[in-house]
Amino acid sequence: MRVSILTLNPGFFAGPLGEGMIRIAREAGIVTVDLVPIRDFATDRYGTTDDYPYGGGAGMVMKVDTIVGAFESVSAAEPGVTPRTLVTTPQGRVLTQEWARELAQERHLVLVCGRYRGIDERAGAFLSAEEVSIGDYVLSGGEAAALVVLDAVSRLQPGVLGDAESARGDSFSEALLDAPVYTRPEEYRGLRVPETLLSGNHEQIRRWRRREALRRTLARRPDLLSGRALSDEDRRFLDEIRKEEASS
Ligand code: ADE
Numbered sequence: 001m002r003v004s005i006l007t008l009n010p011g012f013f014a015g016p017l018g019e020g021m022i023r024i025a026r027e028a029g030i031v032t033v034d035l036v037p038i039r040d041f042a043t044d045r046y047g048t049t050d051d052y053p054y055g056g057g058a059g060m061v062m063k064v065d066t067i068v069g070a071f072e073s074v075s076a077a078e079p080g081v082t083p084r085t086l087v088t089t090p091q092g093r094v095l096t097q098e099w100a101r102e103l104a105q106e107r108h109l110v111l112v113c114g115r116y117r118g119i120d121e122r123a124g125a126f127l128s129a130e131e132v133s134i135g136d137y138v139l140s141g142g143e144a145a146a147l148v149v150l151d152a153v154s155r156l157q158p159g160v161l162g163d164a165e166s167a168r169g170d171s172f173s174e175a176l177l178d179a180p181v182y183t184r185p186e187e188y189r190g191l192r193v194p195e196t197l198l199s200g201n202h203e204q205i206r207r208w209r210r211r212e213a214l215r216r217t218l219a220r221r222p223d224l225l226s227g228r229a230l231s232d233e234d235r236r237f238l239d240e241i242r243k244e245e246a247s248s
Helices: 010-017 020-027 064-072 097-103 121-127 143-154 163-168 202-220 232-247
Strands: 002-007 032-037 084-094 108-113 130-133
Touching (some): 002 064, 010 032, 010 143, 020 032, 064 108, 064 121, 084 097, 084 143, 097 143, 108 143, 202 232
Parallel strands (some): 002 032, 002 108
């Protein structure tokens, strides 16, 4: 897949593109990333990329002509493919694993990093763009959000994750939080690894993990449990957990 990132701060990406999963995906030729400096498409000799908002108010608005120019420089990079275009903004639809999975199927993603008060609304129309938020908080710019989208879609490309990790399944693929994990030593400053995990009994370990995953999800993200079809075993575990929590 190709991911084109339109940004006023291309330097932001220098480190992250060369590290971890994104580096592996790029080096394997599975993900191609273009960094498009929006400033290169400024239409005046001062390199202006933003201007005051019509109607007044604080903050600056990214100009439509520069954004459209930057977009048109990459929109035909994949012959015969219309890119799927996302603008990062706290006003957007919140990214979920399900949406990431859908975006990961695209041949060409264009990510426009919003800055300041946002981009001129008309740019969204020219780009047929959707708006994406990575959560209900405000960042100083959309670059970190674009990196989040890039990471989430890159690791879902076939061949990027090793077998062990991809077979394991992500906690959100199943919409439950993961159970706690431990590694050596068995005891650290008086804190022991739960005995079940040392038992070698695979069925007991499976049940322990399932129960602890439910316990965490109930405590931290009860919204993930409501409206979800539960197995008889899950319902029994949840009843037990609720009783345990009530008596502790
Ligand atoms: N830009 C500023 N805050 C953001 C957020 N939460 N998600 C996406 N883009 C943003």
